[in-house]
């Protein structure tokens with residue numbers, strides 16, 4: 110059963126299971142009736158601020174708690190005890206449906222309740238509307254880690270793989286089991302321990318041997334640190350070349366892990382370390398062939414001005430099977446990643462088409478995310 114409320118202008122909609130939130134840093138709760146991204150809007154007709162109260166009661170956290178289900182009416186005395194008199198009055202003035210209804214979504218910035226491009230544009234350009242933040246910046250424990258990662262002279266796919274590791278966006282066995290996928294919990298590389306992200310990098314005997322061959326020493330950073338903290342400290346301890354080698358090795362370990370799992374491909378730690386070193390030499394040679402000095406790029410990507418985002422894209426083209434992969438990263442003024450995506454494409458005739466396809470997908474992604 111739901112509650113839909115229409116005011117003269119603009120339209121405001123509330124649903125029964127809308128939470129009453131605690132405002133950070135204060136004891137006053139607010140009734141959150143706006144969709145994500147529109148926080149800070151007014152909720153009651155004529156009110157310029159969010160609903161608040163000094164008499165917080167954690168037993169009542171949803172709008173539905175304020176409604177008597179048997180009579181489908183507001184619990185007047187409860188509302189009057191929680192909210193300020195003027196706000197309580199406004200709440201009690203909201204008509205409730207006389208019969209059971211399913212919850213519905215309404216676009217609050219149009220009288221019809223239906224979203225249109227025109228009303229969306231008006232909302233975004235009219236300063237009298239509530240500020241619209243389409244994506245909240247991701248506040249991560251260590252911004253320096255990410256800034257350092259994105260500045261490395263490595264192909265985007267490798268840095269994105271490392272970024273996914275940082276954020277535990279990797280389908281390790283334990284992550285899959287947590288999502289109710291029926292797989293063996295054991296690490297594919299050593300087959301001894303549960304396969305978690307931290308195991309693969311910090312504890313796995315196979316990985317340890319690979320890192321040892323490559324002279325990557327983690328002993329300067331306490332293994333007791335939490336994952337992101339550990340990575341951040343490691344990045345600070347490592348030199349630029351060690352960071353590059355470390356990120357490349359993470360990518361190679363996961364790449365090999367997948368080949369071993371799905372293709373029964375086997376390699377010794379020494380062979381894998383050799384692959385990493387060869388790959389690094391290839392990247393260096395590629396830089397030099399383009400007149401660039403590896404490890405000291407001539408052009409660094411500059412973050413966009415405050416209040417704007419910057420989208421970078423690139424495409425990799427495979428001429429043998431006429432396929433491509435587009436990679437897209439959207440960053441804010443602090444260089445933090447707001448969104449990233451990769452798209453595989455088939456039936457691509459040449460590198461120019463691959464780039465054009467990546468450009469098209471970038472425009473579609475940014476539009477889909479609500480950036481303009």
Ligand SMILES: [Zn+2]
Nearest residue numbers: 296298299313
């Ligand atoms: Zn292992």
